[in-house]
Amino acid sequence: xxQSKKGPLNYRCPSCFSREIDMDMFYDEAxxxxxxLRCCYHGTEEEVLKANALVKAKYGLLDRRVDDIGLxxxxxxxxxxxxxxx
Amino acid sequence: xSDTFILNLVDRPEMAPEYAQKTTQSGQKDDIxxxxxxxxxxxxxxxxxxxxxxxxxxxxxxMTYASLFNDEVVAAxxxxxxxxxxxxxLTLLGLPCREFYAKYKTKDFCIWMFSEKDKKRIVDxxxxxxxxxxxxxxxxxxxxxxxxxxxxxIKAKYPSVVAAVATCWEEGVKAYHTTNDxxxxxxxxxxxxxxxxxxxxxxxxxxxxxxxxxxxxIPHLSRDLIACYDGNGSNFGTHPQNVLRGMVYKDxxxxxxxxxxxxxxxxxxxxxxxxxxxxxxxxxxxxxAGRWEAPxxxxxxxxxxxxxxxxKLKKEGRLVDMTMSEFAAFYRKSHPxxxxxxxxxxxxxxxxxxxxxxxxxxxxxxxxxxxxxGGAMIDLRPYAAKLAIPVGIGTGNAYDATYPYIIExxxxxxxxxxxxxxxxxxxxxxxxxxxxxxxxxxxxxATFSKEGDDAVVTTDPFEVKLADTTLTMQSAFxxxxxxxxxxxxxxxxxxxxxxxxxxxxxxxxxxxxxxxSLDMTGIRLEVIGAKTKRLSYAYKGRAxxxxxxxxxxxxxxIDTVVALTGEGLLARVEEGIAFSPMFTLSVEKTLTKGxxxxxxxxxxxx
Numbered sequence: 001x002x003q004s005k006k007g008p009l010n011y012r013c014p015s016c017f018s019r020e021i022d023m024d025m026f027y028d029e030a031x032x033x034x035x036x037l038r039c040c041y042h043g044t045e046e047e048v049l050k051a052n053a054l055v056k057a058k059y060g061l062l063d064r065r066v067d068d069i070g071l072x073x074x075x076x077x078x079x080x081x082x083x084x085x086x
Numbered sequence: 087x088s089d090t091f092i093l094n095l096v097d098r099p100e101m102a103p104e105y106a107q108k109t110t111q112s113g114q115k116d117d118i119x120x121x122x123x124x125x126x127x128x129x130x131x132x133x134x135x136x137x138x139x140x141x142x143x144x145x146x147x148x149m150t151y152a153s154l155f156n157d158e159v160v161a162a163x164x165x166x167x168x169x170x171x172x173x174x175x176l177t178l179l180g181l182p183c184r185e186f187y188a189k190y191k192t193k194d195f196c197i198w199m200f201s202e203k204d205k206k207r208i209v210d211x212x213x214x215x216x217x218x219x220x221x222x223x224x225x226x227x228x229x230x231x232x233x234x235x236x237x238x239x240i241k242a243k244y245p246s247v248v249a250a251v252a253t254c255w256e257e258g259v260k261a262y263h264t265t266n267d268x269x270x271x272x273x274x275x276x277x278x279x280x281x282x283x284x285x286x287x288x289x290x291x292x293x294x295x296x297x298x299x300x301x302x303x304i305p306h307l308s309r310d311l312i313a314c315y316d317g318n319g320s321n322f323g324t325h326p327q328n329v330l331r332g333m334v335y336k337d338x339x340x341x342x343x344x345x346x347x348x349x350x351x352x353x354x355x356x357x358x359x360x361x362x363x364x365x366x367x368x369x370x371x372x373x374x375a376g377r378w379e380a381p382x383x384x385x386x387x388x389x390x391x392x393x394x395x396x397x398k399l400k401k402e403g404r405l406v407d408m409t410m411s412e413f414a415a416f417y418r419k420s421h422p423x424x425x426x427x428x429x430x431x432x433x434x435x436x437x438x439x440x441x442x443x444x445x446x447x448x449x450x451x452x453x454x455x456x457x458x459x460g461g462a463m464i465d466l467r468p469y470a471a472k473l474a475i476p477v478g479i480g481t482g483n484a485y486d487a488t489y490p491y492i493i494e495x496x497x498x499x500x501x502x503x504x505x506x507x508x509x510x511x512x513x514x515x516x517x518x519x520x521x522x523x524x525x526x527x528x529x530x531x532a533t534f535s536k537e538g539d540d541a542v543v544t545t546d547p548f549e550v551k552l553a554d555t556t557l558t559m560q561s562a563f564x565x566x567x568x569x570x571x572x573x574x575x576x577x578x579x580x581x582x583x584x585x586x587x588x589x590x591x592x593x594x595x596x597x598x599x600x601x602x603s604l605d606m607t608g609i610r611l612e613v614i615g616a617k618t619k620r621l622s623y624a625y626k627g628r629a630x631x632x633x634x635x636x637x638x639x640x641x642x643x644i645d646t647v648v649a650l651t652g653e654g655l656l657a658r659v660e661e662g663i664a665f666s667p668m669f670t671l672s673v674e675k676t677l678t679k680g681x682x683x684x685x686x687x688x689x690x691x692x
Contacts, residue, residue, distance in 0.1 A: 010378050020318040022264050022331070022378070038266065052379065056333050060438025063336045066345045069352045069433065073531035073546050075440050076433055081341040086395045 004028050004035075007045070014051030015041040089354040089361065092416065093396050093407045094304060095138055095145045096251070096366040099131035099159045100180040101152035128158060130369035135162065137390055139170050141397035146173045146226060146410045148251075148366075150180025151208075154215045164220070173409030175226035176216045177251070178236075179368075181208070194479075196271065198233040198487055201480040205236050213244055223247070225411035230254045230306050231273045231487050233477050234288045234299070241300040249414035251366070252288050252303035253277065256319045258488055259497060259600050264318045272599070275467045275489030277447050278311060279353075279362055279428045280304050280417055284449070289489040290469045293424050293449035297472075302414035308350050308363045311432040312443055315454065315465070316496065322346070322436065324363050326388035327371035330380045334436065340388055344395050345435040351404070356429045356534050356541075360420055362413075365392065424449060425568035429541055431534050442531050444543050444563075450570030451688050456495075460528035461545050461561045463512035463572075463686075464495035466595070468646040470570045470688040488599040490644045497601045498668075501526035507666020512593040512686065514561070514576050517674075518552050518585065525550075525561065525576075539567035547579055555583035570688045577681040589682040591652075592672035596662075597644045603667040610640040611659035611669055623661050623669065631658040637671035645691045652684035 004026040013036035016023035025034040025041075025048075035042035043051065056062055061078060065085060068077035101124050131153075138145045147166065153159040166172040178197040187193070190208070194200060200208060217223055223244050228251025232240075240247055258274030276289035283303045284290040292298040310322035321332025326343055329335065334342045347363060354361035372389060374382050399405035408416060427448035434441040444455040449472075454465040467489050477487045492510070495501070499509020501524065516523045528548040535542045543563045550557040558580040564573040576589050598604050609623035615635025621628055635657035638649040648671070650657070655673035662668040675682045 009376060009381065012378055017333070020260070020264055021266060022320075023266055024378075052333060056336070059334055059342070059436055061342065061345065061434075061436055062334060063339070063341065064345075064438070065341045066348055066435060069349065072431055072533040073442075076435065078438075081339060083337065083339060085341070086344060086391075086398050 001030050007034060011045070011048050013039060013041045014048060014055055015039050017052075018055050089359045091351045091354060091361045091363070091399070091405050092413055093143070093400075093405055094362075094364045094410055094413055095143055095396070095407060096148055096364065096410065097131060097134045097138070097145050098148040098150055098177050098180055098366070098368060099128065099153040099156070099163075100150050100369050101127050101156060102182050124156070126373060127369050128156065130372045131159065132162060133372065134367065134369070134389070135166055135172075137393055139166070141393050142400060143393065143397055143407050144171050144409060146175050148175045148177035148179070148226070148228060149216060150177055151186055151212050151215070152180050152183030154212070154219055155183065155185055160219050171409075173226060173411055174220060174224065175228075175410060176212060176224040177227060178209070178212065178229040178232070196231070196485075197229045197236055198231050198477050199270075199485050200478055202235060202478060205478065206239055209236065209240055210243070226250065226409070226414070228252060228304065228306070230257065230271055232288055233487060234283070234286060234474070235476065235478070237283060237288055237299050237301060238285055245300070248301060249304060249410040250301045251306050251364075252283055252301070254306035255309045256314050260314075260317065260319045264320050270485045272486040272488045274599070275452065275491060276305075277303070277428060277452065278305060278309060278430070278445065279447075280413070281428065281447070282421075282424065284472055286472045286474045287489065289487070290472055291424070291447065291449045293472075295424075298424070302417045304364055304410060304413070306364070306366060308365075310346055310436065311430055311445055312434050312441055313436045315443070324350075324365045324392070325367055325371075326392040327367060327377060327380075327385055330384065330388055331378065333379070335388070338384055338387060340391055342436060343388075343392055347395060347399075349432060349435050353430050356431055358420070358426075363396075365396070427541060427565065427567065429534070431532070431543070440531065444532060444534070446541065446565050448565075448568070450568075451572075453572070455532075455543065455563060457530050457532045457545060459501060459511075460513065460525035460530060460548065461532065461543070461563060462495070462501065462526045463493055463593070464500060465491065466493035466512070467491055468644060468648065468688045471644055471646040471690045473645060486599060490597055490599050492595040492597060492641070492644075492646070492648055493593070494598065498596060498598065503666070507662065508594045508668055508670065510594050510596055510668060514574075514682075515590040515592060516550050516552070516557065516559075517588040517590060518555070521552050523550050523552065525559075537564070541565040541567075552587070555581055555585050555587070557581050557587065572686045573683060574686065575681050575683045578677065578679050581679055584678055586676050586678050588674055588676045590672050590674035591650060591682060591684045592670055593648070593650060593686065594668050594670050595639065595648060596668045597641050597646075604643065606662070606667050606669070608642060609669060611661060611671075612638045612640075613657045613659055614638060615657065621659070621661060625664045625667065626661060627663045629658060629660040631656060637673060639669050639671060640691055642691065647689045647691050649687050650684055651687065652682070655682075655684065
């Protein structure tokens with residue numbers, strides 16, 4: 001079996017990323033999967049992309065735009081971000 | 087003064103950018119002189135410059151050592167200065183190149199990590215080459231971090247320099263862990279916004295003209311003051327590709343970047359109408375191979391989106407773009423007193439959590455209050471000690487430029503601990519009979535005000551429920567300008583059963599740079615009243631108390647005295663144990679209504 005290498009895009013391990021470690025994954029051509037050297041994560045590209053989408057769930061304002069920071073002791077006002085809006 | 091939001095947009099032509107090869111390719115020899123790499127690096131720099139100019143933004147071009155050997159870059163820089171008013175400056179980043187390796191026989195590339203002899207040699211080499219290429223010495227310089235030795239040497243030898251990128255806020259343990267424990271930039275504990283560095287320690291704001299290093303320090307990026315403190319600092323700053331690194335985008339859009347910029351703009355409200363941003367994207371972040379999950383097209387789009395927002399603000403008259411040296415002149419003029427603090431009342435713009443931090447920085451202390459924990463102090467750096475901390479090969483401290491803490495609630499537990507002991511934090515406990523309620527569990531928000539010269543932050547009222555009474559309370563924090571004193575008032579606004587309660591203001595501290603405990607032996611704990619009682623720290627869990635007294639810790643390794651004082655209070659000190667290597671200072675008072683006022687003070691021990 002030949003050595004592993006990096007894939008066309010340089011995916012990080014979603015499991016390590018969720019604990020704030022940027023860990024590049026390597027690609028196993030024979031098994032058609034990405035795998036992590038640090039933890040036991042392994043998965044196809046599709047699985048990696050799904051896991052990455054889950055990681056982003058912690059960003060509650062990921063797709064919201066602040067329209068008013070508000071008074072010091074009041075919450076922010078936001079609205080759904082519209083594509084291309086600055 | 088009307089609000090002024092200033093942008094320093096900095097580009098650096100780096101001929102062998104970090105990450106360009108190793109991160110994006112594998113199975114290839116590390117060839118720093120590779121022509122294709124140099125061509126791509128040059129193209130990225132030219133793209134960045136054009137992207138700025140097309141949007142009407144001027145830049146500071148921080149020439150790297152490697153780029154000074156490239157005639158095309160030198161010519162481009164001269165052209166852009168002439169045509170667009172860009173400043174040609176000189177960074178001490180980007181040293182790696184064939185010529186550097188041949189001359190210095192090392193792959194080190196962080197200027198603060200070299201020996202003092204090599205720092206001088208490299209600075210002279212780079213500045214001399216710059217002069218040879220441009221016919222003048224630069225006004226601005228920088229690196230991720232510049233230590234006091236290097237700054238003082240540069241200013242003495244090249245007095246034209248007035249500004250320097252001199253720290254990257256809270257880049258330290260978190261960056262190290264994020265990089266699989268391989269990135270040795272330990273710079274925690276410095277300012278998040280521009281400052282005038284002390285001659286003794288560049289992280290500390292200068293306290294006087296004698297202490298002034300002669301440069302205005304600029305942070306490398308403007309970083310999220312909640313997200314970068316709580317989590318990975320490398321993802322949340324005014325660097326669109328860092329935002330991609332954090333996967334803070336959806337459908338290739340980065341509204342978080344704009345929200346972050348707006349939160350910085352908002353800080354003008356608390357800083358005499360002045361707010362600041364710095365954007366500095368190294369070319370390694372824009373290479374054609376993409377970066378992690380982000381293909382080149384997204385890297386480029388995000389970069390342009392970031393500039394588009396700044397350009398929009400400029401067009402609307404809400405942003406002034408300056409070069410670094412222009413900014414240094416502005417800063418000097420707008421900050422005539424060394425004692426003017428930098429403050430930030432910061433709301434979470436990332437997680438959608440109603441969390442609010444108040445940051446404060448002056449020549450005596452840097453600190454942070456967390457209003458999600460009732461205004462608990464979660465970070466405390468004793469700048470009053472103005473510690474000289476030599477860094478670099480040969481100093482016995484090759485890489486660690488962290489300014490030490492007394493409190494760091496994320497590295498050293500804070501309120502919540504497992505099993506036994508306490509973590510570092512400053513808060514207040516409300517005690518009645520067998521009940522204890524810590525104000526760390528009071529979620530609130532706060533309002534900023536100026537009272538005379540002092541900055542004051544006051545929480546919204548909150549409830550403390552006890553078995554036989556309910557208190558309505560409020561906390562106020564007064565930062566006394568130029569004194570290194572934080573006065574804290576805990577007010578009982580209402581007490582439903584009018585029964586006596588005890589308020590205990592406490593500080594759990596230690597000293598450290600990273601996550602692990604250092605030797606606490608010999609720290610002196612004292613209660614000082616009619617009698618003075620003291621103990622020398624020996625991990626025995628002993629306690630001392632004295633009525634009508636103050637509580638004090640003298641911490642020799644960081645040359646600092648930290649004290650809690652107040653009128654007629656019962657003072658207590660307690661040493662920790664090996665499993666919980668902290669100390670506690672507290673002052674308390676029993677009352678039915680009214681308030682407990684105490685002062686936290688920091689002084690240099692010797």
